[in-house]
Amino acid sequence: MEDEIEFLIDGTKEAMDKAVKHLEKQLANIRAGKASPSMVGSVVVDYYGSPTPLNQVANVNTPDGMTISIQPWEKSLIPEIEKGIQVANLGFNPQNNGESVIINVPPLTEERRKELAKQAKAEAEEAKVVVRNDRKNANNDLKKLDISEDLQKNLEEEIQEMTDNHIAKIDRIFAQKEKEIMTV
Missing domain, CATH: 3.30.1360.40 (Gyrase A; domain 2)
Structure with a gap:
């Protein structure tokens, strides 16, 4: 039983990490004015x-x-x-x-910078949705396990904390990219 729980938690963390990595890759493709x-x-x-x-x-x-x-x-x-x-x-x-x-590479206009910032925000929101879906799937899988209510509550809190950390990481990555985009 303990192995199943550990597998579930590790799998959820891995899925959330993948969402963050995917966001970083997508944001790397959004140019911020300088050639790359x-x-x-x-x-x-x-x-x-x-x-x-x-x-x-x-x-x-x-x-x-x-x-x-x-x-x-x-x-x-x-x-x-x-x-x-x-x-x-x-x-x-x-x-x-x-x-x-x-x-x-031509310099970016103010309008184009705003468009790129919107595009980056959309990518960040998409990553947040993926992380929240990973949380939902993990919580649903928890309910299927034959464990005590207290243990289930504790694990749900752990998954929620993991979710909050990944969402905060996504926000930091987006804020950094937005600053990079809007800097002339």
């Missing part, structure tokens, strides 16, 4: 007939805060990389200098 290699993470290049992620055919780095430099391992891939960036519909206009592909 993750901004072209979704670009797929046609590499000899097979779709391949950009980071597997080129080095992607940021020489400064407003530029992304993509250095292909084979110069013949430059047109394919440019096409991949266009197809990914990221709002960038790639240029090439014969050696590499360069993307100038």
Whole structure:
């Protein structure tokens, strides 16, 4: 019986941690004004007939805060990389200098910053919903176990505390991202 309870608690914590990790990954894709290699993470290049992620055919780095430099391992891939960036519909206009592909990242307008902050808030709210659903599932699973009411109450309180901690963590992550987005 004790193993089942421990398994339930550990599984719930793991599920809540996954929700937080997913939020962090989603927020990393929201650009906050400065260039980052993750901004072209979704670009797929046609590499000899097979779709391949950009980071597997080129080095992607940021020489400064407003530029992304993509250095292909084979110069013949430059047109394919440019096409991949266009197809990914990221709002960038790639240029090439014969050696590499360069993307100038335009500065964000105030309106665009507000849109990105809303998008980040929506992602945070979605993560909170997932955490609350994990709490609900854990509490439902607790009710199915043959345990005393006191033990059930204590475990429900433990699950609630875990939920509160994860929600607070989500709020901190969002506040940090919002500050990053709104900073000019």
